[in-house]
Amino acid sequence: MRCTVIIAPPPFCRLMVIPVGIIAYSWVYNNFCLYKLPWQSPWTWWITVIAFDCGYYWFHRMAHEINLFWAAHQTHHSSEEYNLSTALRQSVIQQFTSW
Numbered sequence: 001m002r003c004t005v006i007i008a009p010p011p012f013c014r015l016m017v018i019p020v021g022i023i024a025y026s027w028v029y030n031n032f033c034l035y036k037l038p039w040q041s042p043w044t045w046w047i048t049v050i051a052f053d054c055g056y057y058w059f060h061r062m063a064h065e066i067n068l069f070w071a072a073h074q075t076h077h078s079s080e081e082y083n084l085s086t087a088l089r090q091s092v093i094q095q096f097t098s099w
Contacts, residue, residue: 059098063097063098068097069097071091071093072091072093072094072096072097072098073091073094073097074091075089075090075091075094076089076090076091
């Protein structure tokens, strides 16, 4: 029987990816923003929370339906006993296929 070891990227790689994402997001926002939201309004916050929850629901459903995303998500469902350690289980590629 052969054992395969999966090596995760070093933590500093993630530290380099986060600023690139922030810079890219800022550029897209500054160049393609269609409407600036009034953040002082409670309506903005309620609509944002509901939209985020809806987006997370559909992404999580997609993680159960599409094979590529299920491959990353199934470790979360791989135990017969559901407890906190099972709930917090993440696969190595989860960070690339999550919301």
